[in-house]
Amino acid sequence: MSLWINTPAALQAHLERRPARIGLDTEFVRERTFWPQLALVQIAIENGHDGGDGPSETILLIDPLVPGMAQALVPVLTDPAVLKIMHSPSEDLVAFRHTCGVVPKPLFDTQQAAALAGVGAGLGYQKLLEQLTGVALAKGETRSDWLRRPLSPSQLEYAADDVRHLFELNDILDGMLDKLGRREWLAEDAARTIVNAENEAPERWPHLSMRSASFLDRDSQRRLLRLLRWRDVYARETDRPRNWVLDNELAVAIARRAPTDRQELQDQLDAHPKAPRKLGDTIWRVLDTPLQDEDEAPDATLGETRDKQQLRRLQDAVAARSAALGLPDGVLASRRWLEALMDQGTWPDALAGWRRAALEADLAPLLGTQE
Numbered sequence: 001m002s003l004w005i006n007t008p009a010a011l012q013a014h015l016e017r018r019p020a021r022i023g024l025d026t027e028f029v030r031e032r033t034f035w036p037q038l039a040l041v042q043i044a045i046e047n048g049h050d051g052g053d054g055p056s057e058t059i060l061l062i063d064p065l066v067p068g069m070a071q072a073l074v075p076v077l078t079d080p081a082v083l084k085i086m087h088s089p090s091e092d093l094v095a096f097r098h099t100c101g102v103v104p105k106p107l108f109d110t111q112q113a114a115a116l117a118g119v120g121a122g123l124g125y126q127k128l129l130e131q132l133t134g135v136a137l138a139k140g141e142t143r144s145d146w147l148r149r150p151l152s153p154s155q156l157e158y159a160a161d162d163v164r165h166l167f168e169l170n171d172i173l174d175g176m177l178d179k180l181g182r183r184e185w186l187a188e189d190a191a192r193t194i195v196n197a198e199n200e201a202p203e204r205w206p207h208l209s210m211r212s213a214s215f216l217d218r219d220s221q222r223r224l225l226r227l228l229r230w231r232d233v234y235a236r237e238t239d240r241p242r243n244w245v246l247d248n249e250l251a252v253a254i255a256r257r258a259p260t261d262r263q264e265l266q267d268q269l270d271a272h273p274k275a276p277r278k279l280g281d282t283i284w285r286v287l288d289t290p291l292q293d294e295d296e297a298p299d300a301t302l303g304e305t306r307d308k309q310q311l312r313r314l315q316d317a318v319a320a321r322s323a324a325l326g327l328p329d330g331v332l333a334s335r336r337w338l339e340a341l342m343d344q345g346t347w348p349d350a351l352a353g354w355r356r357a358a359l360e361a362d363l364a365p366l367l368g369t370q371e
Contacts, residue, residue, distance in 0.1 A: 001056075001057075001058050001059065002058075002059040002060075002061055002156060002157075002160040003058065003059070003060055003061065004061050004063070004156070005060050005061060005062040005063065006063045006066050007066065007069075008066070008068040008069055008071070008072035011060065011062060011069065011072045011073070012072055014045065014058070014060055015043075015045075015075070015076050018076065018079055018081065018082055019045050019046055019082060020081070020082065020083065021046070021082065021083035021084075021085055021108075021167070021170065022043050022044060022045060022076070022082055022083070022084060022085065023042075023043065023044030023057070023085050023086075023163035023164070023166030023167060023170075024041075024042070024043055024044075024084045024085065024086050024089075024092075024104060024163065024166075025041075025042045025086060025087070025089075025092065025159075025162040025163050025166075026038055026039075026040060026041050026042070026092045026095055026096070027039045027040040027042075027144075027146040027159055028091065028092070028095045028146070029145075029146055029147055030091070032240075032241070032244075033239045033240065033241070034235045034236055034238075034239050034240055034241055034242070035094070035095075035098045035236075035239055036091055036092075036094055036095035036098065037095070037099075037147065038064045038070075038095045038096070038098075038099040038100075039064070039065070039146035039147045040061065040062070040063065040064065040146055040151070040159055041060075041061075041062040041064050041073065042059060042060070042061055042062070042159050042160065042162055042163045043059070043060040043062065043076075043163065044057045044058070044059050044060075044163040044164060044166060044167065045057060045058045045059075045060065046167060057164065057167065059160045059163060059164060061156055061159055061160060063149075064099060065147070065149070070099050070100045070101075071100070073096075073100050074100055074101070074102055077096060077100060077102050077103075077104040077105075078102050078104070078105070080105070080106060083106055083107075083108055083170075084104045084105065084106065084107050084108065085108045085110065085166040085167065085169070085170045086104070086107060086108070086109055086110070086166075087109065087110045087111050087125040087128070087162075087166070087169075088109065088110075088111040088124075088125070089104075089107065089109060089193070090193060090196070090197065093193070093194070093197035094197055094200055096197075097197055097198065097200070103194055103197045103198050105194050106190070107190040107193065107194055108170055108174070108186070108190065109186075109189070109190055109193060110125070110128065110166065110169045110170065110173060111123060111125075111128070112186055112189050112190065112193070113169075113173035113174070113176075113177060113186050114128050114132075114173060115327070115328055115331045116177060116180075116182050116185050116186055116189070116327070116331070117173055117176040117177055117180065117182070118176075118180075118325075118326040118327060118328065119131065119132070119173075119176075119328075120328055121328035121329065121330050121331050122330075125137075125162065126139065128169065129165050129169065132169065132172050132173075133165065133168060133169075133172070135165060137161050138158065138161070144158070184354065185354045188353045188354055192349075192350075202229065202232040202233060202236075203232070205225070205297055205298055206225070206228040206229065206232065207221055207224045207225045207228055207297070207300055208298060208300055210224075210228075210248060210252070210300070212248070212252045213252070213300035214300045214301050215301075216252070216255060216256060216300065216301075218299065219258070220255045220256050220258070221255070221297065221299070221300055222290070222291075222294045222297065223254070223255040223258065223287055224251060224252060224255035225291065225294055225297055226286050226287060226289065226290075226291055226294070227246065227251045227254065227255060227283070227286060227287070228251060229291065230282075230283075230286040231245050231246045231251070245276060245279075246275075246276055246283075247274050250268075250269075250272050250274065250275055253268065253272075254268055254283070254287070259284075259287070262280070262281070262284050265280060265283065265284050265287070266280045269283075298343065302343055306339065306342060306343070307342070310342065310366065311335075311338060311339065311342065313366050314338045314341075314342070314363060314366055314367075315335065315338065317359075317362045317363055317366060318332055318333045318338065318359065318362075318363075320362070321358060321359060321362055325358065332355060332358065332359065333351060333355060333359060334350075337350045337351050341363070341367070342367070345367075347360075
């Protein structure tokens with residue numbers, strides 16, 4: 001049964017008696033904004049068993065655009081006694097934090113659980129559901145306008161389906177993890193996901209994720225870092241996509257050419273069809289103002305000089321350990337994490353906890369360290 005909830009009082013009435021777990025999902029829009037705009041919240045509540053193969057549920061389709069609804073969601077989102085079952089929720093968590101001011105927890109991520117159980121890495125909700133239960137869901141509303149009102153019957157049905165089977169997935173995957181002794185692995189990963197959403201902040205060294213930065217000299221990299229740091233802050237403050245503020249290609253071009261004066265910069269902006277011409281004065285000040293920590297910035301050219309044979313040995317060791325544990329490729333350690341380990345000489349946060357425990361004996365000799 002699905003119910004449209006468009007008053008805070010109705011939501012509070014349905015959640016007056018807190019369940020032990022809820023299925024939780026959102027529909028959000030992020031095409032023209034930096035922050036995901038929360039357009040719909042779906043909550044599944046168990047009603048007991050209907051005599052069939054699984055539990056029956058009431059599905060609340062909640063309109064977060066209604067005044068006061070965001071605040072009404074907070075108690076259940078933050079109740080530590082209510083497990084939130086979600087699928088690949090990273091962006092949903094950011095949407096909740098931006099709209100409601102909180103991040104839902106505790107969390108059971110069915111995508112993470114499937115990876116740790118050896119089912120598959122990065123599986124979408126529909127594919128995972130069909131693989132584990134045989135249930136096939138329609139895909140008809142994946143590109144809907146979720147901010148329009150009223151929502152169509154097909155939109156509401158699609159949204160309800162996104163939480164209708166989460167309890168079943170939770171039961172199956174939790175049982176698999178229990179048999180493998182990996183419940184704590186999932187708890188660690190879920191806790192990291194929550195912390196990342198709660199502390200979502202601009203990346204300290206954004207230039208490292210840009211392939212073109214590896215072809216810039218150190219002075220150009222510093223200028224690029226100044227531009228990218230400013231762009232991130234400005235995008236957040238104005239709620240605009242980063243590339244709408246300053247696209248990557250133009251940022252690299254400005255950093256490489258180092259305009260000698262304000263007019264030369266304006267000429268560069270005027271020659272580019274997507275340039276923020278009205279922000280010329282601001283961009284000039286950004287270019288001309290060193291960052292306090294820019295001398296600490298990692299050199300983006302390290303990727304070109306990194307020992308590729310050593311990286312391959314690390315990847316092979318990870319692949320062997322993954323196979324021994326029955327984990328899909330990329331779950332135990334991604335290439336990016338291994339590169340960070342090589343460059344920094346210390347274990348990055350992403351490889352902490354159970355991953356370091358599983359890998360350190362194999363990787364330390366290859367790194368020449370025995371931390």
